Amino acid sequence: MSVAGARYLRSTPSLFARGMLYFGLNRSGSLSGGQTLRRPACSRSIWSALGPVNSTALQNDQPYRRLHTAGDHDLADFLEHEIKREKDIQKKSGKLPMIKNFEVTKSDGPNVVLTRKLDSEIITVKFSVNNTVEDSDFGMEGDQDEGQSLQMSSRPPFLVEINKGGEKTLAIHCVFPHPVMAPPPMEQEQDEEQGQVQGKEQHEEIVDIQDVTLLNKSQEWTDDVYSMSGAEMDGNLYDKLLKLLCERGVDADFIKEIIDFSTSYEHKNYIHLLEQLKGFADSK
DSSP states (O other), rough: OOOOHHOOOOOOOSSSSSSTTTTTTTTSOOGGGOOOOOOHHHHHHHHHOSSSSOOHHHHHOHHHHHHHHHHHHHHHHHHHHHHHHHHHHHHHHHHHHHHHHOEEEEEETTTTEEEEEEEEEEEEEEEOOOEEEEEETTSSOOOOTTTTTOOOEEOEEEEEEEEESSSEEEEEEEOOOOOOOOHHHHHHHHHHHHHHTTOOOOOOSSSSSEEEEEEEEEOOOTSSOOEEEETTSSHHHHHHHHHHHHHHHHHHHHHHHHHHHHHHHHHHHHHHHHHHHHHHHHOO
């Protein structure tokens, strides 16, 4: 099964699986659609059972040390099974997918750098997989059936830098469009007819341009650098920048491949974090 097909299938909810009830669609502390996470009611009963904090007990530390040790043991035991389950998913996914025409020149923790040489030009794509996992079915019609597995994917914002061999580098910050519910068929037909009348090209944008700027060859994009917002730029300029990206390989195929790569790479880092957490829980 490919990574795109496997995308973190979850058949049963659990603490660290992306399909769990309380952690929802990402690990950033909020659910898609603006919903907030709620602490499960059972957690309040745990603290209630402990009763008020006793300063003498804190000084002696014995009751709390025993509770902490038991918690460490339970956490380590759970993580052992969780890591095995995630590795089974990873085996089905196989190796990291390739990104056509681009070479992975850096993969340090969550950070990835892709590079392509095109004649005298160097095209660089930079992104991080932190906080990029979401339900790939979010925004589609129909509610998710209860108990049905979620298909998770990583859709990271990314920075494209284009240098033609000179002192200036064009930098374009791209993000994935938010899923939008399809309009009713009648409205869709009206929009298509209106577009044909006005001579507008009907096409689906694969990415959104968020910001654009020019940098010196070794300059970093900081808040001191003036940038132009994609939401405010002229529509013709916006379309020509999209065409510029497509001509250099940042096209529909690239977008699909970067999602597949990022999903698999994020999963690899996720498993590594679970292993580190287990090591911490096992330590005395």
